[in-house]
Amino acid sequence: MEAAVFILSLVDCCALIFLSVYFIITLSDLECDYINARACCSKLNKWVIPELVGQGLSTVLMLVSMHWFIFLLNVPIAAWNMYRYVKVPMGNMGVFDPTEIHNRGQLKSHMKEAMIKLGFHLLCFFIYLYSMILALIND
Numbered sequence: 028m029e030a031a032v033f034i035l036s037l038v039d040c041c042a043l044i045f046l047s048v049y050f051i052i053t054l055s056d057l058e059c060d061y062i063n064a065r066a067c068c069s070k071l072n073k074w075v076i077p078e079l080v081g082q083g084l085s086t087v088l089m090l091v092s093m094h095w096f097i098f099l100l101n102v103p104i105a106a107w108n109m110y111r112y113v114k115v116p117m118g119n120m121g122v123f124d125p126t127e128i129h130n131r132g133q134l135k136s137h138m139k140e141a142m143i144k145l146g147f148h149l150l151c152f153f154i155y156l157y158s159m160i161l162a163l164i165n166d
Contacts, residue, residue, distance in 0.1 A: 030166060032092045033159035039085050040152045046078050047145040054138045057128070064125035072121030079108045085151070097154060104147055 050071060057067040086105040089098035111122055119127070128134055 029092065030159060030162040032088055032094075033155050033162055036085050036088055037152065037155045037159055039081050039088075040148055040155055043078065043081050043085075044145065044148045044152060046074055046081070047141055047148055049074065050141040051138065051145065054134065054141060058134060058138070064128050068120055068123040068125040068128060071123040075112060075122045079112055082108050094158070097151075097158070100151070100154075104144065 053062070053067055053070050056062045057064060062070075082101070082105045086098060086101040089095075089101055115122055123137065128137070
């Protein structure tokens, strides 16, 4: 059972890593003017809810399987994703809004956030991999 939890978390983490890389590439394309703000924001907003679900699934899996350290490691990112989704102002297209993405350095902050999430998911990937190997050896 424990190995299955970590295998599922590992697959989920891989998807979140690919999603973080996609966010970074799309934001860099906007920064270099390869795509316009509306196209960039519509591409990114499509993946906000799947990212939220993926992070939530990983967090709930660790809670249910009683891996408290990993659960507590995942809670801040899951809470931040939920906060960001809930606090979208009325009238905006989504978390990424084309009219505001160039204002007040939002593009840089979105890029920094995507980089931090990539680093976090890479750290979690190796934690899940180690835990999965440990669980398979102990079974």
